[in-house]
Every structure is written in C-alpha cells, then in structure tokens.
Amino acid sequence: MDYTEQFIRxxxxxxxxxxxxxxxxxxxxxxxxxYLEMMLFLRRQQEYKHDFNELDLLAEKWGATVEDLQHxxxxxxxFVITEDGxxxxxxxxxxxxxxxxxxxxxxxAGSKGGRSSKKKTAQKAEKVITxxxxxxxxxxxxxKENCMENNAENxxxxxxxxxxxxxxxxxxxxxx
Numbered sequence: 231m232d233y234t235e236q237f238i239r240x241x242x243x244x245x246x247x248x249x250x251x252x253x254x255x256x257x258x259x260x261x262x263x264x265y266l267e268m269m270l271f272l273r274r275q276q277e278y279k280h281d282f283n284e285l286d287l288l289a290e291k292w293g294a295t296v297e298d299l300q301h302x303x304x305x306x307x308x309f310v311i312t313e314d315g316x317x318x319x320x321x322x323x324x325x326x327x328x329x330x331x332x333x334x335x336x337x338x339a340g341s342k343g344g345r346s347s348k349k350k351t352a353q354k355a356e357k358v359i360t361x362x363x364x365x366x367x368x369x370x371x372x373x374k375e376n377c378m379e380n381n382a383e384n385x386x387x388x389x390x391x392x393x394x395x396x397x398x399x400x401x402x403x404x405x406x
Contacts, residue, residue: 238273239325253306260294264302267292268309269319278326279316 244250245262253261271288272278280288285299303309303317311317 238269238322239329244321249306249308253302253308256306257298257302260298261302261306264292264294264298265308268299268302269322272319272322273326278322279312279318282311282315282317 245254250262250265253265257264268288272280282300282303285296289296289299303311308321309317309319
C-alpha cells in the first residue's frame with residue numbers, strides 16, 4: 231500500500247479558519263468530527279467525491295442524521311456541490327492537489343532512473359579531475375620557478391660570501 235493513501239496533510243491552522251470556527255459554534259465538536267469523517271471518507275473515494283443524495287448510509291454509520299450531513303455540506307462553505315449532484319471537500323481538493331503534484335514530480339524524477347544524474351556526475355568528475363591536474367601543474371611550475379629563483383639567490387649569496395671571505399682574508403694577510 232502506498233503511504234500517501236494512509237494520510238491527509240492537516241494544516242495546524244485548520245481549526246483557526248473562519249469556516250471551521252462557524253462549524254464549531256453551530257454544531258460543536260460533533261460538526262468537527264463529522265467534517266473529519268467526511269474528509270477521510272472522500273479521501274478513499276475515486277476523484278474525492280460522493281453523491282449528495284446518498285448520505286443516509288454515512289449518517290447511520292457515523293451516528294448522525296442526514297440533515298446534519300446536509301447542513302455540514304451546504305452551510306459552511308467547506309464543501310462544494312457539483313452540477314452532477316456530487317459533493318467535494320474544498321480542503322481535501324487543495325491538499326490532494328498538492329500531494330498529487332508532488333507524487334508526479336517524484337515519479338518523473340524516478341523514471342529517469344539516475345541516467346541523467348550519472349552523466350552529470352561523470353561530467354563533474356571530469357571537470358574536477360581536469361582542474362585538479364591543472365592546479366597541480368601550476369603548483370609544480372610555480373615551485374620550479376621558486377626553486378630556480380631560490381637557487382639563483384642562494385648562488386648570489388654564496389658568491390658574495392666567498393668574495394667577502396676572500397677580501398677579509400686578504401685584509402688579514404695584508405695586516406699581518
């Protein structure tokens with residue numbers, strides 16, 4: 231069984247909706263319970279709708295009267311009655327529209343089977359490797375240049391030191 235068949239997303243602010251406040255004021259907790267029962271029932275129906283003229287079995291099942299269910303459906307703007315005599319829950323249509331859209335997006339992503347992502351991953355890996363090789367080559371070239379510069383500087387220093395030593399020795403010999 232698909233997990234999405236088991237749940238209906240409920241907004242935390244559902245009970246703060248003006249229509250729900252009117253329902254609670256008029257029908258008390260029974261109205262809220264019937265609304266939730268109706269929503270759960272419609273969730274299991276094809277296209278989330280049911281015939282408005284067939285409320286007697288639902289009323290009996292839920293311990294309510296047909297008049298209570300008709301009042302719930304007609305008077306609180308929580309349901310809409312279609313031209314063909316069916317009623318739908320506006321909140322359920324909104325929530326399931328979002329859920330169906332999300333399911334379609336996930337199905338489309340799953341149908342790709344990772345093919346496109348593998349290509350992108352291979353291309354990214356190739357770019358990373360290429361940039362790493364280029365960076366290493368640049369680093370090696372820089373280190374060679376630095377080494378050559380350091381060698382040249384060291385050679386110059388060495389020559390200067392040799393010259394200074396020989397001059398010092400000459401001065402010392404001349405003094406002696």
